[in-house]
Amino acid sequence: MRLAAALVGGLAIVLSACATPTGSRGGLERWDRDGVRFDVPAGWELLASTAAGSGGSRRLLYLATQPMSDDCTTAAYAQTCSLPIDQLEPGGVLVWWHTTTCAGPACSLPDGDLTQIGGRAAVAIPPAEGCGQIGQTDASAYLVSVSPQRLDTIVVCSRDASTATLRTLRAFLDAVEWRTP
Numbered sequence: 001m002r003l004a005a006a007l008v009g010g011l012a013i014v015l016s017a018c019a020t021p022t023g024s025r026g027g028l029e030r031w032d033r034d035g036v037r038f039d040v041p042a043g044w045e046l047l048a049s050t051a052a053g054s055g056g057s058r059r060l061l062y063l064a065t066q067p068m069s070d071d072c073t074t075a076a077y078a079q080t081c082s083l084p085i086d087q088l089e090p091g092g093v094l095v096w097w098h099t100t101t102c103a104g105p106a107c108s109l110p111d112g113d114l115t116q117i118g119g120r121a122a123v124a125i126p127p128a129e130g131c132g133q134i135g136q137t138d139a140s141a142y143l144v145s146v147s148p149q150r151l152d153t154i155v156v157c158s159r160d161a162s163t164a165t166l167r168t169l170r171a172f173l174d175a176v177e178w179r180t181p
């Protein structure tokens with residue numbers, strides 16, 4: 001009887017290891033933390049940012065159609081961070097997500113083109129320098145009103161992305177689920 005239980009337990013461990021999600025860096029196919037939940041589009045990579053937060057503001061994650069490297073290095077107690085892609089591949093897309101806690105008027109959406117991300121009110125804003133110099137041919141940014149105390153910024157950098165890739169991106173943005181009221 002103990003042998004049967006040990007075999008069943010061992011089989012469960014083996015099967016659970018086989019069921020580990022794949023397809024994104026670290027096996028992540030679903031993001032479900034920091035008050036937001038989404039599925040990673042097939043063939044895209046997800047990378048949780050290691051950047052330290054500052055003053056209620058922090059970078060959450062990156063999503064890309066190509067491999068990424070770590071976004072931060074730490075040496076002598078100093079952290080240096082940059083985008084996890086040096087150069088976008090042709091047809092490539094990089095999305096980075098930043099969250100900010102705020103209060104009162106600081107949490108109001110600015111003027112801009114109204115849209116929705118995951119059913120929440122959002123404004124398309126100029127991306128400023130959010131993409132740096134990674135070879136993008138297009139850039140956009142969205143400021144999302146997540147709650148009366150939280151605004152998220154989603155920056156999208158792309159290099160000659162196909163219509164199909166842009167549709168996948170839009171479907172991803174529409175399917176984001178917020179776990180805050």
